[in-house]
Amino acid sequence: MPSRRVDPMRPRTYAIRHVREETDDTSTVELAPNNGTRVMTFAPGQFNMVYIPGCGEIPLSISGDPATRGRLLHTARAVRSVTSAMRQLAAGDVVGVRGRFGVGWPTEEAADGKDVVIVAGGIGREKWDSHTFRFAELESVTVPLLTPAARPLWRSRG
Structure with missing residues (x-):
């Protein structure tokens, strides 16, 4: 029986669903599968081409x-x-995506009875979002996140 596994070296087409301006030189693109392409699953720490x-x-x-x-x-x-x-x-434009690559980060093992502190700034913070979401799903894990929008709240708490 042929493998149903997706070849990470073969590009798949994705359409731009939305572009969010993060700063004057940084943006986040949201990609959706194009023409029946299956969206790939990923683990925190993986990347695409x-x-x-x-x-x-x-x-x-x-x-x-x-x-x-x-x-x-x-x-x-x-x-x-x-x-x-x-x-x-812009929304509707099409790009090619190859991947996913990398092993991912062992979120469950890292959080198992241990203190985990993730510090990132600038463009690096966006890359930790997938880790933050995954940690938030685990029981007994607190995920305080200091973002520009949350600074007034953090300051008000001393």
């Missing part, structure tokens, strides 16, 4: 909640030609 037609391909960490099916989120800062082109994408 994202191909922007006419520009090239770049490795991007997968952010967002691994339990949310039907979409992929990728965040990038516009630095060179491909990431700058990514900021120009």
